[in-house]
Amino acid sequence: xxxxxxxxxxxxxxxxxxxxxxxxxxxxxxxxxxxxxxxxxxxxxxxxxxxxxxxxxxxxxxxxxxxxxxxxxxxxxxxxxxxxxxxxxxxxxxxxxxxxxxxxxxxxxxxxxxxxxxxxxxxxxxxxxxxxxxxxxxxxxxxxxxxxxxxxxxxxxxxxxxxxxxxxxxxxxxxxxxxxxxxxxxxxxxxxxxxxxxxxxxxxxxxxxxxxxxxxxxxxxxxxxxxxxxxxxxxxxxxxxxxxxxxxxxxxxxxxxxxxxxxxx
Amino acid sequence: xxxxxxxxxxxxxxxxxxxxxxxxxxxxxxxxxxxxxxxxxxxxxxxxxxxxxxxxxxxxxxxxxxxxxxxxxxxxxxxxxx
Numbered sequence: 001x002x003x004x005x006x007x008x009x010x011x012x013x014x015x016x017x018x019x020x021x022x023x024x025x026x027x028x029x030x031x032x033x034x035x036x037x038x039x040x041x042x043x044x045x046x047x048x049x050x051x052x053x054x055x056x057x058x059x060x061x062x063x064x065x066x067x068x069x070x071x072x073x074x075x076x077x078x079x080x081x082x083x084x085x086x087x088x089x090x091x092x093x094x095x096x097x098x099x100x101x102x103x104x105x106x107x108x109x110x111x112x113x114x115x116x117x118x119x120x121x122x123x124x125x126x127x128x129x130x131x132x133x134x135x136x137x138x139x140x141x142x143x144x145x146x147x148x149x150x151x152x153x154x155x156x157x158x159x160x161x162x163x164x165x166x167x168x169x170x171x172x173x174x175x176x177x178x179x180x181x182x183x184x185x186x187x188x189x190x191x192x193x194x195x196x197x198x199x200x201x202x203x204x205x206x207x208x209x210x211x212x213x214x215x216x217x218x219x220x221x222x223x224x225x226x227x228x229x230x231x232x233x234x235x236x237x238x239x240x241x242x243x244x245x246x247x248x249x250x251x252x253x254x255x256x257x258x259x260x261x262x263x264x265x
Numbered sequence: 266x267x268x269x270x271x272x273x274x275x276x277x278x279x280x281x282x283x284x285x286x287x288x289x290x291x292x293x294x295x296x297x298x299x300x301x302x303x304x305x306x307x308x309x310x311x312x313x314x315x316x317x318x319x320x321x322x323x324x325x326x327x328x329x330x331x332x333x334x335x336x337x338x339x340x341x342x343x344x345x346x347x
Contacts, residue, residue, distance in 0.1 A: 024345070090343075094344070094345060094346050096345075096346050101343045120339055120342050120343065120347075121347070123346050144342050144347045146338055146339055152342075215346075216345065216346045216347065
């Protein structure tokens, strides 16, 4: 009974009163088990604990895909990625990972059915955050989109060791090594789509989808995840270069709590 | 554990206030939730006014507020991993 009350309260908090901590206190992946109890000493309750959702949320990400039940009764909208070349990307070291922010007038977007969500940034985790049967991939790429209604859509792609990825090399070569460092160069453009395998049809991507959260504090829920069925590759040398920035910057798999996974397959 | 319990209780109070304002329980986008909280605060401050129906200016002001929400989220995700 107590547990059920806790679950109901937690779910309600997460879904209905999720809030972003825009001036968030410091956190690190090493202390992820206690993200929820990090205090913002400048605030009173309940905002004293801006990352509380990390501990009490019931739709947290990432997950172990093998623990999820599939629900293929739902009709899924087509996922179409339109990521043209960005002529003025910002290469950014967030202090937690390497990231590329798209320029303000960038037109790239993901289309889900009739809804479009502009691409805001993409970033990398090493190893992957989503796992299968407890086994992570070498790394994971997240394309972060935010719709006009504020809804966040993340398209994730598992990364394996294989052929070198030239676009990823551009990222590695231009993200500054110091935390909070950023770089723009009029001579350097980036095509976010070229991180994906050429064999993929960007107008009809296969994916697994489920409701989840940001995988970093404040772990806000209401994020819809689309995990691409096909892995992408980087070389072993590129993985080592990625690790020279940040290693083990992945959140552990979270409880599935009855969520179901939808798939185009 | 004690802190977690207190925290849950405190947050549940804020949830109750959300429910009191919204009267609905379905999942909404994060920004919508913020808007809801803000608009409820706005609604409370206007409760002493004789006309309970929003006038054109109030609607416009709400639209302005909504339009400002997205950039703040975009800014956040450009400074943090998200």
